[in-house]
Amino acid sequence: MTMNATAPASARSAASDPPEPDGAATAPGGPPRRGIPRPKATPARRASVFLSSHPRVRLGFLLAAPLFWLGLVYVVALAALLVTAFWSVNSFTGEITTEWTLDNVITVLTGSLYQTVTFRTIGVALLVTIIDVALALPIAFYMAKVASPRARRLLVIAVLMPLWASYLVKAYAWRSVLSQDGILEWVLAPFGLHTPGYGLPATVITLSYLWLPYVILPIFAGLERVPDSLLEASADLGGKTWPTIRHVVFPMALPAIIAGTIFSFSLSLGDYITVNIVGGASQMLGNLVYTNVGAANNLPLAAAIALIPIAIIFGYLALVRRTGALDNL
Amino acid sequence: MMRTPRTARRGATVGLAIGSIALLTLTACGTTSGDSASTDDALTELGDAEGQVSILAWPGYVEDGSNSPDVDWVTPFEEETGCEVTSKTYGTSDEAVNLMKTGEYDVVAASGDATLRLIAGGDVAPVNTDLIPNYEGIFDFLKEKEWNSVDGQSYGVPHGYGANLLMYNTETFAEAPTSWDVVFDKASENAGKVTAYDSPIYIADAAVYLMHHQPELGIENPYALDEEQFQAAVDLLKVQRESIGEYWSDYLKEIQAFETGDSVVGTTWQVIQNVLAGSGATTDVVLPEEGATGWSDTWMIASDAANVNCAYMWLDYIASPEANATATAYFGEAPSSQEACEYRDDCEAYHAGDEEYASQIWYWTTPIAECVDGRTDVECVDYAQWTAAWQEIKG
Numbered sequence: 001m002t003m004n005a006t007a008p009a010s011a012r013s014a015a016s017d018p019p020e021p022d023g024a025a026t027a028p029g030g031p032p033r034r035g036i037p038r039p040k041a042t043p044a045r046r047a048s049v050f051l052s053s054h055p056r057v058r059l060g061f062l063l064a065a066p067l068f069w070l071g072l073v074y075v076v077a078l079a080a081l082l083v084t085a086f087w088s089v090n091s092f093t094g095e096i097t098t099e100w101t102l103d104n105v106i107t108v109l110t111g112s113l114y115q116t117v118t119f120r121t122i123g124v125a126l127l128v129t130i131i132d133v134a135l136a137l138p139i140a141f142y143m144a145k146v147a148s149p150r151a152r153r154l155l156v157i158a159v160l161m162p163l164w165a166s167y168l169v170k171a172y173a174w175r176s177v178l179s180q181d182g183i184l185e186w187v188l189a190p191f192g193l194h195t196p197g198y199g200l201p202a203t204v205i206t207l208s209y210l211w212l213p214y215v216i217l218p219i220f221a222g223l224e225r226v227p228d229s230l231l232e233a234s235a236d237l238g239g240k241t242w243p244t245i246r247h248v249v250f251p252m253a254l255p256a257i258i259a260g261t262i263f264s265f266s267l268s269l270g271d272y273i274t275v276n277i278v279g280g281a282s283q284m285l286g287n288l289v290y291t292n293v294g295a296a297n298n299l300p301l302a303a304a305i306a307l308i309p310i311a312i313i314f315g316y317l318a319l320v321r322r323t324g325a326l327d328n329l
Numbered sequence: 330m331m332r333t334p335r336t337a338r339r340g341a342t343v344g345l346a347i348g349s350i351a352l353l354t355l356t357a358c359g360t361t362s363g364d365s366a367s368t369d370d371a372l373t374e375l376g377d378a379e380g381q382v383s384i385l386a387w388p389g390y391v392e393d394g395s396n397s398p399d400v401d402w403v404t405p406f407e408e409e410t411g412c413e414v415t416s417k418t419y420g421t422s423d424e425a426v427n428l429m430k431t432g433e434y435d436v437v438a439a440s441g442d443a444t445l446r447l448i449a450g451g452d453v454a455p456v457n458t459d460l461i462p463n464y465e466g467i468f469d470f471l472k473e474k475e476w477n478s479v480d481g482q483s484y485g486v487p488h489g490y491g492a493n494l495l496m497y498n499t500e501t502f503a504e505a506p507t508s509w510d511v512v513f514d515k516a517s518e519n520a521g522k523v524t525a526y527d528s529p530i531y532i533a534d535a536a537v538y539l540m541h542h543q544p545e546l547g548i549e550n551p552y553a554l555d556e557e558q559f560q561a562a563v564d565l566l567k568v569q570r571e572s573i574g575e576y577w578s579d580y581l582k583e584i585q586a587f588e589t590g591d592s593v594v595g596t597t598w599q600v601i602q603n604v605l606a607g608s609g610a611t612t613d614v615v616l617p618e619e620g621a622t623g624w625s626d627t628w629m630i631a632s633d634a635a636n637v638n639c640a641y642m643w644l645d646y647i648a649s650p651e652a653n654a655t656a657t658a659y660f661g662e663a664p665s666s667q668e669a670c671e672y673r674d675d676c677e678a679y680h681a682g683d684e685e686y687a688s689q690i691w692y693w694t695t696p697i698a699e700c701v702d703g704r705t706d707v708e709c710v711d712y713a714q715w716t717a718a719w720q721e722i723k724g
Contacts, residue, residue: 095450113721179589197521198575198591277582280575283723296529296716297427 085303096299104304114288118308121285124204124275125268129215131208132264133257136215141249143216144223145231159216167210171277174206178278198280206274211267215260222256223249258320265316269309285309371457371482375638381413382639385428386438387626388580389600389660390488391416402655406646412639420578421528422693423716426450435634436643438488440624441476442530442693446712447629448484454632455482460641463648466666470684475701476694477627485627486644488653491662491679492623492690493526493534494614496587496597509538509617511594513565516572524586524595525569527576529712529719530693533622534596535562535569537691541619550702551622552694559710559718566722576723587612599661623690624662663687 039045051058085104088097108114143155162170177184178195185195196202226249234244272286285308292302384391393414394401403414417434419425422443429437429452439447447453458464464486471477471487478484497506501519513535516523525531536551539561546558554562574592577583580601586592587601588610602614628647630640646652648665654672657664663679670676680686694701700709710718 113724116724175585176589179585180591181589281570281573281723283720288720291720294421294424294427296713296720297423297430298713298716 081303082307083303084300085307087300089298089300104301105307107301108304108308114305114308117283117285117288118312120200120282121269121309122312124200124207124284125265127204128207128211128268129261129264131204132212132215133219133261135208135212136219136260137257140216140219140223143220144226145228156220159213159220162209163213168273170210171206171274174202174209174274175278178202178205198278200279200282202278202280203275203282203284206278207264207268207271210274211264214263214267218256218259218263219253222253222259226252254323258323262316262320266313269312371455372460372637372641373457375460375641377638378411378642379636379639380411381415382435382636382643383433384414384416384436384438384643385425385434386416386418386436387440387660388418388420390418390438390626390656392656392659400659402652406643406652409646410639410642412636412642414643420580422530423528426452429453429631432631432633435631435636435640437629437631438626439485439629440626440693441474442695442712444476444484444627444629445695445697448479451632453484453629454634456485456630456644458483458486461486461645461648463645463650463666466650466668467648468666468682468684470687471625471665474625476625476692485629486648487665488626488628488647489657489660489662489664490623490625490687490690490692491599491660492616492621493596494599494602494621495617496595496602496612496614498587498590498593499611499613501593505613505615506594507615507618509534509619509621510542512596513538513569514542516569519593520572521574522591522593523569523572523574524583524592525573525576526596527578529715530622531596532559532562532566532715532719532722533691533693533696535565537619537622539565549704550700551691552696553700553702553704553709554696555700555704555707555709559714563718563722570722570724600659603661620689620691623692625690625692 051061084096086100086102088099088101088103089095090097139155139159143152143159147155175198176182178198179185180195180197182195188194196205230248230252231244234248239248270286272284272290275282275284275287276290285305288305289302292298292305391403391414392400393403393416403416406412407414417428419428422440425437425439425443426446428434429447430450437447437453439453444453467487471490473481473483474487477487495506495509495512497511501522502511511519512523512525526534532554533551536548536554536558539546539558540548540551543561546561548554548558575582575586577586577592577595580598583592583595583597584601584604587605588608597614599614602612605612628644630637630644634640647656650664650666650668651672653664653666654669657669658673658675661679663681664670664673664676667682670681673681676682696709696712696715698708698711700707
């Protein structure tokens with residue numbers, strides 16, 4: 001409470017304490033004269049004094065709101081969902097019975113349906129990721145290293161443009177493009193080819209389209225950080241295009257590429273709307289979750305199925321961490 | 330790599346924090362038994378209108394002119410009673426059961442495969458039909474059925490009924506098909522262009538087909554299947570799956586698929602054909618010789634309805650001949666009363682009031698372990714297994 005000490009007390013201790021702000025007004029050797037009056041000890045001031053002397057409390061106040069969001073709204077909601085996986089549902093009335101059971105988890109782990117759908121989902125997610133990276137690398141490299149600043153701005157706008165349209169609009173647009181009398185059929189028919197129709201290929205095409213901006217942008221940002229001087233140095237030392245890309249550009253861009261793959265992989269893994277719209281009769285993990293929440297009204301089983309993509313993503317992140325890519329992000 | 334140990338330690342702290350939060354949630358949730366035994370008595374007299382009512386219904390049941398300016402039977406109701414109507418549509422009965430659990434709706438139009446589940450779940454209340462003057466005129470063969478009343482207590486007002494029809498593309502099929510075999514045994518002829526309704530209740534369609542084509546299975550009622558009969562239906566659907574282009578539950582999606590030719594044959598509703606005919610698509614519908622599954626819908630009132638008076642007023646209004654005729658004509662189903670036919674010129678086509686015809690439709694009913702066909706020597710496959718099998722079929 002020394003900070004709240006009264007004025008005479010502070011005047012008494014002034015000799016031993018380090019000089020206070022009003023100490024400057026005191027003439028050396030002369031009698032102490034009153035300078036600027038000390039601010040009044042209002043509650044607000046007391047609080048601010050307390051905070052300035054307790055940096056940890058200060059930090060706590062600053063982080064309370066975001067931590068509340070992250071903790072309660074995000075982590076606890078997720079935890080509550082996962083807890084549901086260990087409940088069951090009354091098959092007739094649809095009421096949830098809150099008695100612990102492992103049945104749902106066992107069903108999900110042993111059911112051949114869930115294994116098939118899991119492998120299908122991983123396959124689609126991997127394929128989408130590979131296609132997106134293959135498309136994004138040259139585009140991002142052109143944007144970062146070749147294009148003029150004006151062209152670069154235009155390209156960034158062009159890449160971002162699809163994000164202005166709603167996800168559903170884009171998925172339904174692909175539904176019409178891929179249909180039997182859609183534009184793709186019209187373009188391909190003269191060459192004796194046909195639209196793939198609705199199904200897994202259509203899903204892969206649509207998802208690749210939807211997530212492409214999320215892969216281009218991090219790779220573009222990563223490549224932009226590669227100094228031009230390194231490319232010139234490599235050229236000066238006789239490095240041709242391919243070795244330069246392989247030994248100079250690629251290692252520096254790898255973290256960015258991995259960041260991009262995390263986007264496309266995890267977004268594909270959880271998707272159910274696109275596959276519902278263009279996937280024909282195929283199901284992915286998201287559809288199983290959706291039908292169990294919606295049609296089957298079996299939230300516990302849906303929660304148990306939701307554990308699969310969570311486990312896969314954790315596995316993927318662990319794999320990425322081993323490569324050390326996360327350290328450089 | 331100097332910071333690795335520190336990062337790891339911090340990671341452990343964060344993990345511990347998340348773990349303790351999860352543990353807290355666990356203890357908070359605990360293990361309680363979820364019983365809901367409440368059968369409120371029906372209302373005995375009506376009070377004043379609350380000024381609003383929220384309705385959950387199949388698409389095309391609650392039209393206020395926003396889909397098409399000519400199609401509007403909600404506005405007259407609002408003007409008459411002062412109850413402002415808000416409505417939401419659903420695509421499958423399962424969705425309806427789920428949405429009713431939110432407690433946000435006062436009134437629901439439910440098919441027979443949802444009604445019993447709603448009653449058992451305590452989501453809907455008994456209905457005092459004395460408070461609904463128009464109940465009087467409704468066809469007797471629709472009243473007090475196993476899907477709208479329990480032990481003689483009515484749980485709602487019948488709305489309309491109809492059959493799930495077979496839709497086909499008239500360019501693909503020069504002659505109208507007469508049997509469901511075009512989507513079952515002969516489905517491979519149109520592989521990739523066959524469509525089916527995306528709900529476990531569709532298993533009953535396969536059972537109806539098997540009733541006629543595999544009589545040795547002894548299926549009496551497509552909603553009362555024992556293990557062997559059920560397996561036969563599931564196997565049939567697994568074969569059908571190879572020819573399916575897509576399943577539909579959103580009726581707009583089916584309309585588009587038939588318009589573009591992505592689907593050429595499959596199960597449908599009359600209302601879908603009405604829309605397609607309006608846009609000039611080359612499709613038609615037929616009721617195949619095996620008969621069909623169908624629906625008989627009931628207007629019900631939520632057990633915790635906030636606007637119970639307006640809800641009763643809606644039930645009475647929608648059962649009135651003119652409103653009922655307009656609504657059922659728009660959806661493409663038979664109305665619930667003879668008087669309603671005076672406002673429609675197509676009652677013949679829907680065999681309205683034809684008790685014989687109505688009895689040939691297998692109305693959606695929730696399959697339960699106690700066989701609904703009256704057999705006591707076997708246990709039937711219940712709806713939970715139907716849903717599990719349906720996901721298995723889709724693969």
